Amino acid sequence: MYRKKIAINTFINVCGKFLSFAIQLFIITYLIKNIGKDSYGIMVLALALVGSANLLEAGFGLSITKYVAECNAKGEEKRLLEIVNTNFVVTTVLALVFCAVIFIINEFFIDKIFTIPYILVNTTKDLIRILILFALIEFWAVGIVRVAEGFQRFSLIRGIESFKWFLRAVFTVAAIETGYGLVGIGIAYLCSGIINLAVLYLFVFDGISKVKLDLRLCNKESFRLLFGFSIWIFLSKVFAFISYRIDTIVIGIFLPPVNIAYYNIAFKIYEVLNYGFSLISSTLVPVASEMEAAMDRKRLAMLFKKASKYTVMLMYPILIFFFFYSERIIRLWVGSGFDVSVLLNRLLIISLFFMAVVFSGTVMMVGINKARDLIKYNAIASVVNLIISVILVREIGVYGVVLGTLAGTFIVAAGYFYRMMYEFNFSSLSFLSDIVLKPALLTIVLFGIFMITQNIYISILGIAIYFLTAFAFMADKDDREGILRLVKGYV
Numbered sequence: 001m002y003r004k005k006i007a008i009n010t011f012i013n014v015c016g017k018f019l020s021f022a023i024q025l026f027i028i029t030y031l032i033k034n035i036g037k038d039s040y041g042i043m044v045l046a047l048a049l050v051g052s053a054n055l056l057e058a059g060f061g062l063s064i065t066k067y068v069a070e071c072n073a074k075g076e077e078k079r080l081l082e083i084v085n086t087n088f089v090v091t092t093v094l095a096l097v098f099c100a101v102i103f104i105i106n107e108f109f110i111d112k113i114f115t116i117p118y119i120l121v122n123t124t125k126d127l128i129r130i131l132i133l134f135a136l137i138e139f140w141a142v143g144i145v146r147v148a149e150g151f152q153r154f155s156l157i158r159g160i161e162s163f164k165w166f167l168r169a170v171f172t173v174a175a176i177e178t179g180y181g182l183v184g185i186g187i188a189y190l191c192s193g194i195i196n197l198a199v200l201y202l203f204v205f206d207g208i209s210k211v212k213l214d215l216r217l218c219n220k221e222s223f224r225l226l227f228g229f230s231i232w233i234f235l236s237k238v239f240a241f242i243s244y245r246i247d248t249i250v251i252g253i254f255l256p257p258v259n260i261a262y263y264n265i266a267f268k269i270y271e272v273l274n275y276g277f278s279l280i281s282s283t284l285v286p287v288a289s290e291m292e293a294a295m296d297r298k299r300l301a302m303l304f305k306k307a308s309k310y311t312v313m314l315m316y317p318i319l320i321f322f323f324f325y326s327e328r329i330i331r332l333w334v335g336s337g338f339d340v341s342v343l344l345n346r347l348l349i350i351s352l353f354f355m356a357v358v359f360s361g362t363v364m365m366v367g368i369n370k371a372r373d374l375i376k377y378n379a380i381a382s383v384v385n386l387i388i389s390v391i392l393v394r395e396i397g398v399y400g401v402v403l404g405t406l407a408g409t410f411i412v413a414a415g416y417f418y419r420m421m422y423e424f425n426f427s428s429l430s431f432l433s434d435i436v437l438k439p440a441l442l443t444i445v446l447f448g449i450f451m452i453t454q455n456i457y458i459s460i461l462g463i464a465i466y467f468l469t470a471f472a473f474m475a476d477k478d479d480r481e482g483i484l485r486l487v488k489g490y491v
Contacts, residue, residue, distance in 0.1 A: 316443040
């Protein structure tokens with residue numbers, strides 16, 4: 001039952017996310033070509049600032065997914081409603097406080113902190129004012145998405161997400177074509193966010209019979225339950241923000257906005273690849289929560305091993321392809337003039353080879369309420385990353401922040417790996433031998449083929465052969481037969 005549920009939900013996630021990312025890439029390309037690198041850099045910086053509000057949602061949001069899944073599995077409808085409504089009130093208050101802080105920074109300090117061209121200062125302030133409202137709307141929307149994830153309504157989530165990005169693209173193009181510039185883009189994001197929130201509310205709170213918004217159901221017991229779980233996720237997200245998202249802010253402080261544009265192009269490809277991990281692993285939180293509630297430790301360990309195996313097996317060839325063809329991909333996407341982004345992108349991709357080994361386990365640790373065991377590694381990595389980034393960005397420019405990210409990622413991956421071997425009772429050497437060795441060797445062979453042929457079509461053929469080989473000889477027999485039955489059922 002779990003195998004089929006995970007396979008179907010993962011497939012739905014892949015299709016939905018692929019469409020959403022395709023629209024995002026279109027928006028980026030369109031903006032760079034129509035507003036220029038500097039203005040686009042300002043847009044990215046503004047989104048990075050107001051997007052920080054989602055840190056507050058991150059902890060409580062994942063706790064909603066976990067406890068909705070558990071309560072739904074146990075048939076505890078009253079507890080489920082108490083948790084959903086308590087979460088809505090608490091996280092809304094936190095988000096309002098955080099957005100107020102961003103508002104103060106924007107009104108009085110934005111041009112003193114960041115390297116913004118004088119001619120764009122007022123426009124930047126107007127843009128951030130609009131995006132603060134957008135952040136609140138997105139915050140509520142993501143909270144509703146978390147509820148739907150707890151019920152494992154992934155087809156609904158992905159469909160609405162694609163619709164959101166479609167609206168955002170249409171409104172953005174309309175704003176640029178009518179001459180409203182950066183402020184118009186902010187309004188486009190805000191309008192699409194409002195419509196998206198309304199659609200989510202309609203389909204989740206009105207469409208799922210067990211869910212309703214009734215603030216009278218809030219209580220202290222639910223708050224304590226959510227806080228006890230979410231505080232560790234929140235801290236983890238804070239450190240992840242320092243490790244990744246703050247790079248944009250560091251660049252904005254020390255370097256001209258064009259460097260943010262270079263970095264964002266590289267980071268967007270990294271983000272697409274990182275979502276590959278999320279797509280494979282996103283369905284594991286509710287499943288792991290159900291297994292933990294049933295105290296089925298044997299299945300949990302088996303799920304961890306299989307999820308890690310398939311994450312590495314599926315992602316390594318894709319990572320090496322994007323690493324090798326970064327220059328061609330970036331040129332095809334946004335044109336010439338982005339050579340800086342190529343090396344930045346390759347450095348970021350290197351970090352993903354380490355994270356591939358522990359990504360699925362990280363998601364499962366959240367599902368079984370063990371996120372607190374990983375916090376210390378995030379803290380150490382974040383401090384190291386920030387120190388290296390601030391020192392090197394003044395010495396070697398934008399490359400410095402990515403080298404800081406690479407160092408921090410290695411610390412996180414090593415620490416997580418050590419902890420997961422203990423939690424799921426595996427030997428480090430045997431785990432690496434069973435999970436990583438074969439995909440790594442095949443990936444090295446692929447890289448050799450790329451180097452020798454220098455032909456993208458032969459490279460794609462090589463990846464196809466890799467996947468067929470992996471499916472035939474590395475996938476577990478039961479999983480292989482289950483996938484074949486699932487495919488036949490849809491043909």
